[in-house]
Amino acid sequence: MELIGGLAVQGVQMALVLLLAPGLTGLVRTFKARLLRRRGPPVLQPYRDLARLLRKEVVLAENASWLFRVAPYLIFAATWVAAALVPTFASGLLFSWTADLIVIVALLASARFFLALAGMDVGTGFGGIGASREMMISSLAEPAMLLIIFTIALVAGSTRLATVSAYLASDEVGLRVSLGLALIALVIVAIAENARVPVDNPATHLELTMVHEAMVLEYSGRHLAMIELAASLKLLLFVALIASVFLPFGLADAGSEPLAWLQGLALFVAKLVAAAALLALFETSIAKMRVFRVPQFLGAALMLGLLGTLLLFVSRSL
Amino acid sequence: MPALTDLLAEGEPVANHRPWPRTRLGPDRWTFAIAQLAEGHWTLMGLWGEPASVHMALRDDETGDLGVVSLACPDHRYPSVGRFHPPAIRLERTASDLFGLEPEGLEDTRPWLDQGKWGVSRPLGATLPATGEPVPYAFLTAEGEALHEVPVGPIHAGIIEPGHFRFTCSGETLVRVEERLGYVHKGVESLMAGADLAHCARLAGRLSGDATVAYASAFARAAEAATASEAPPRAQALRALMAELERLANHLGDIGAICNDASFALMLAECGILRERCLRAAEAAFGHRLMRDRVVPGGVAGDLDTAGTSAIRALVEAIRRRFPALIQLYDSTASLQDRTVGTGRLDPALARQYGAGGHVGRASGRNFDSRKCPGYAPYDRLDFTVPVLEGGDVDARVWVRIREVEQSLGLVDQLLASLPDGPVRVDLPACEGEGMALAESFRGDVLAWLRLASDGRIARCHLRDPSWFQWPLLEAAIEGNIIADFPLCNKSFNCSYSGHDL
Numbered sequence: 001m002e003l004i005g006g007l008a009v010q011g012v013q014m015a016l017v018l019l020l021a022p023g024l025t026g027l028v029r030t031f032k033a034r035l036l037r038r039r040g041p042p043v044l045q046p047y048r049d050l051a052r053l054l055r056k057e058v059v060l061a062e063n064a065s066w067l068f069r070v071a072p073y074l075i076f077a078a079t080w081v082a083a084a085l086v087p088t089f090a091s092g093l094l095f096s097w098t099a100d101l102i103v104i105v106a107l108l109a110s111a112r113f114f115l116a117l118a119g120m121d122v123g124t125g126f127g128g129i130g131a132s133r134e135m136m137i138s139s140l141a142e143p144a145m146l147l148i149i150f151t152i153a154l155v156a157g158s159t160r161l162a163t164v165s166a167y168l169a170s171d172e173v174g175l176r177v178s179l180g181l182a183l184i185a186l187v188i189v190a191i192a193e194n195a196r197v198p199v200d201n202p203a204t205h206l207e208l209t210m211v212h213e214a215m216v217l218e219y220s221g222r223h224l225a226m227i228e229l230a231a232s233l234k235l236l237l238f239v240a241l242i243a244s245v246f247l248p249f250g251l252a253d254a255g256s257e258p259l260a261w262l263q264g265l266a267l268f269v270a271k272l273v274a275a276a277a278l279l280a281l282f283e284t285s286i287a288k289m290r291v292f293r294v295p296q297f298l299g300a301a302l303m304l305g306l307l308g309t310l311l312l313f314v315s316r317s318l
Numbered sequence: 319m320p321a322l323t324d325l326l327a328e329g330e331p332v333a334n335h336r337p338w339p340r341t342r343l344g345p346d347r348w349t350f351a352i353a354q355l356a357e358g359h360w361t362l363m364g365l366w367g368e369p370a371s372v373h374m375a376l377r378d379d380e381t382g383d384l385g386v387v388s389l390a391c392p393d394h395r396y397p398s399v400g401r402f403h404p405p406a407i408r409l410e411r412t413a414s415d416l417f418g419l420e421p422e423g424l425e426d427t428r429p430w431l432d433q434g435k436w437g438v439s440r441p442l443g444a445t446l447p448a449t450g451e452p453v454p455y456a457f458l459t460a461e462g463e464a465l466h467e468v469p470v471g472p473i474h475a476g477i478i479e480p481g482h483f484r485f486t487c488s489g490e491t492l493v494r495v496e497e498r499l500g501y502v503h504k505g506v507e508s509l510m511a512g513a514d515l516a517h518c519a520r521l522a523g524r525l526s527g528d529a530t531v532a533y534a535s536a537f538a539r540a541a542e543a544a545t546a547s548e549a550p551p552r553a554q555a556l557r558a559l560m561a562e563l564e565r566l567a568n569h570l571g572d573i574g575a576i577c578n579d580a581s582f583a584l585m586l587a588e589c590g591i592l593r594e595r596c597l598r599a600a601e602a603a604f605g606h607r608l609m610r611d612r613v614v615p616g617g618v619a620g621d622l623d624t625a626g627t628s629a630i631r632a633l634v635e636a637i638r639r640r641f642p643a644l645i646q647l648y649d650s651t652a653s654l655q656d657r658t659v660g661t662g663r664l665d666p667a668l669a670r671q672y673g674a675g676g677h678v679g680r681a682s683g684r685n686f687d688s689r690k691c692p693g694y695a696p697y698d699r700l701d702f703t704v705p706v707l708e709g710g711d712v713d714a715r716v717w718v719r720i721r722e723v724e725q726s727l728g729l730v731d732q733l734l735a736s737l738p739d740g741p742v743r744v745d746l747p748a749c750e751g752e753g754m755a756l757a758e759s760f761r762g763d764v765l766a767w768l769r770l771a772s773d774g775r776i777a778r779c780h781l782r783d784p785s786w787f788q789w790p791l792l793e794a795a796i797e798g799n800i801i802a803d804f805p806l807c808n809k810s811f812n813c814s815y816s817g818h819d820l
Contacts, residue, residue, distance in 0.1 A: 037588075197581050206805040207475050286582075292800065
């Protein structure tokens with residue numbers, strides 16, 4: 001019975017992240033447009049864009065290798081699996097017994113690895129620029145992410161997300177300095193990982209300033225749809241991750257009633273809307289930084305993560 | 319130090335060239351003029367060809383005098399100016415493309431506007447059919463370990479004009495940028511030859527659409543000078559009013575667009591609203607959002623009524639109300655200042671050497687505004703200052719624009735308060751003559767030079783965009799910056815592709 005429940009939760013989770021991810025992207029765009037006093041495209045526009053891209057033919061560069069064609073599916077699959085591992089509305093995910101936070105980081109890293117390879121595959125100047133910038137950013141974001149995980153794991157006693165959110169939702173945690181540091185660091189990493197302002201600009205038309213967009217410039221049709229969907233999934237993943245670790249209230253427990261699921265779902269959507277509004281506000285109020293300022297920005301996340309970990313070695317109650 | 323007037327007196331003066339003199343020089347005096355340019359006593363204002371002669375517009379920086387010197391070149395050769403004075407290089411390459419005039423001693427013999435796609439070569443000189451396949455353009459090279467080239471354009475990801483940029487980088491740092499222009503060559507000078515004034519005025523207003531009032535005004539004033547006539551005072555005031563509205567709209571758009579290139583979309587949105595209000599006020603007052611074809615030789619096409627006046631007054635009030643908060647936002651957003659301050663610094667010595675007009679020159683300490691010097695009606699009776707900064711970076715170019723917006727608002731106020739009565743247009747006589755005029759566009763000084771045939775038609779007309787002397791400076795300003803900052807620098811220059819490509 002428990003297995004069936006776990007399977008059901010996992011199945012709903014996988015469908016749910018896929019379904020909600022473009023909506024989150026659309027919501028951020030709408031909020032940003034409103035802050036700029038524009039009407040903006042409808043929230044559902046990313047779904048329509050994906051449908052359009054899936055219908056369109058794929059235009060390939062003459063010298064594109066098999067890697068260029070395969071990479072979008074690998075990127076999408078890795079990101080989707082990673083997103084399916086983060087509790088959104090219920091914590092009793094079947095996969096979470098086999099995969100923890102470190103696996104999520106590894107899945108995202110492999111997706112990025114293939115994206116960077118694909119960016120360089122065609123041999124245009126922009127793809128190479130984007131790939132090298134992406135690698136510079138990730139070489140700083142990944143260690144920071146691992147330190148954040150160490151902090152959380154030291155507090156919760158596990159790297160398994162279900163255990164972490166169950167523990168952090170309980171009363172025995174209280175206010176922890178180390179968790180506060182980890183939260184700030186995680187937000188910084190999330191901004192960098194999702195190519196948002198001030199690290200990258202998802203709305204730019206300037207080829208020379210792009211990071212993520214420069215790598216995918218040569219993609220079209222269903223390949224581009226896969227990459228766009230993966231990018232939306234990644235944004236949802238990070239919002240769900242922050243929510244499940246730092247705002248775990250409302251998560252349905254393993255084996256609970258479907259009513260609790262619905263409640264958890266409603267709360268999750270509310271968290272997404274709040275995150276989209278905050279992200280839009282942040283992105284509107286800041287200019288993009290120079291490429292060489294990004295290491296300082298991510299260095300701050302790394303140091304915060306390190307500080308959080310060290311504090312826990314000084315005292316378990318910090 | 320010899321004055322330009324002395325040189326002009328030495329040669330054989332050309333009758334009916336107004337308002338400044340034109341002189342035919344011998345080769346030795348031509349060489350002397352080159353030396354004066356190279357030593358920095360004079361500024362090159364333009365260089366253009368004719369089938370068997372070459373002309374140079376000069377400005378004496380000491381006295382502010384202007385003049386044109388001409389050299390006959392029956393064998394289609396002349397001593398190169400660009401060899402000693404680099405600002406002339408692209409102008410000479412253009413004269414070679416269009417007329418087949420060969421600058422003797424110029425090392426750079428590559429074509430400039432001619433990309434081998436016209437079907438003919440030297441379309442304005444002794445025309446020849448184009449010879450076979452176009453030759454690939456030889457970009458200048460840079461040598462060193464781990465240097466890589468990034469070609470960008472001519473088609474860009476945004477909706478902007480076409481131009482190709484060849485970047486040579488070491489990692490993210492730029493070693494060299496070379497521009498390749500000419501993609502929007504329209505053959506305006508050929509189209510004008512032999513056409514009537516009204517048609518040519520329309521062509522002039524289309525050379526660079528964002529500065530259509532400045533171009534049309536420069537052309538109209540040159541035509542009026544050539545026919546020794548003058549537009550009525552009310553027409554002159556209305557031209558200035560339109561020019562200031564055009565400046566307001568473009569500067570507001572630019573300030574927002576520069577910030578947007580640093581991903582600060584808020585400024586673009588807010589400035590975009592103000593720019594749109596300018597365009598709507600122009601539509602209400604003059605019947606066209608960009609005021610195209612409103613300035614004609616002899617005056618302006620239509621009069622301003624009270625509804626138009628109140629639309630402009632409402633615009634000025636709206637900008638005065640909202641703009642200070644935007645300046646405050648620009649000045650107090652640290653992340654934005656971090657991008658603009660110190661980026662793309664242009665050396666004041668280069669700005670002076672190239673005679674850079676507009677915000678490019680004024681942000682690098684070159685105090686030149688053709689509304690002040692040589693000056694033209696009605697600006698001689700209006701009170702305004704020309705903002706000059708020394709910083710030379712993107713930030714300084716933004717601030718020059720901000721200050722010019724403030725000055726333009728004051729000018730619009732003064733113009734509306736003292737609008738003369740009377741007719742807005744006179745007919746120009748059909749007669750022979752040569753005329754030249756400078757008009758200050760939002761980019762800088764537009765030069766128009768023309769010669770009328772005895773039937774009043776255009777024999778030859780040359781329009782020189784301020785971008786001719788700004789594009790090369792962009793290459794200099796960007797050196798040592800990172801490649802990701804190029805769009806920001808480029809936008810802060812905002813040179814015209816269309817105006818430059820002719």
